[in-house]
Amino acid sequence: MHRDTALIGHxxxxxxxxxxxxxSELEFRGDGRGGGTVANALGEEVTAFSWHCPEPGVLEVRDTDGDVxxxxxxxxxxxxxxxxDAIPAVRFEPPLFFARQYARSSVVSP
Known part of the structure; x- marks a missing residue:
């Protein structure tokens, strides 16, 4: 499965x-594992997922329940x-884990 290395990181x-x-926060690892966190005043929800890019510019995530x-x-x-100043960012359409745009906060090793 193809994975865009530009996504790898936090x-x-x-x-x-x-x-x-x-x-929200996202983490994409080079081995195809990842996680998403949504935080608000009531707490936070963490979801583990697997990910790949079936075609350029398209991301597919599958959570542990099998939802894609x-x-x-x-x-x-x-x-x-x-x-x-401009910073490294990724923009999703539609939003992913309730956010449309994310800033890179670190690189994660595979």
């Missing part, structure tokens, strides 16, 4: 979540609100 929606009460979600994505640079 991603955080917080830089793009100004004024909302929820944030397919989204389009683009890895680029974006400028969060209240900061002057």
């Amino acid at each position: 991603w955080d929606s917080a830089p793009f979540d100004h004024g909302v009460m929820e944030s 979600e397919r989204v389009r994505y683009a890895v680029t640079r974006a400028t969060p609100a209240y900061t002057p």
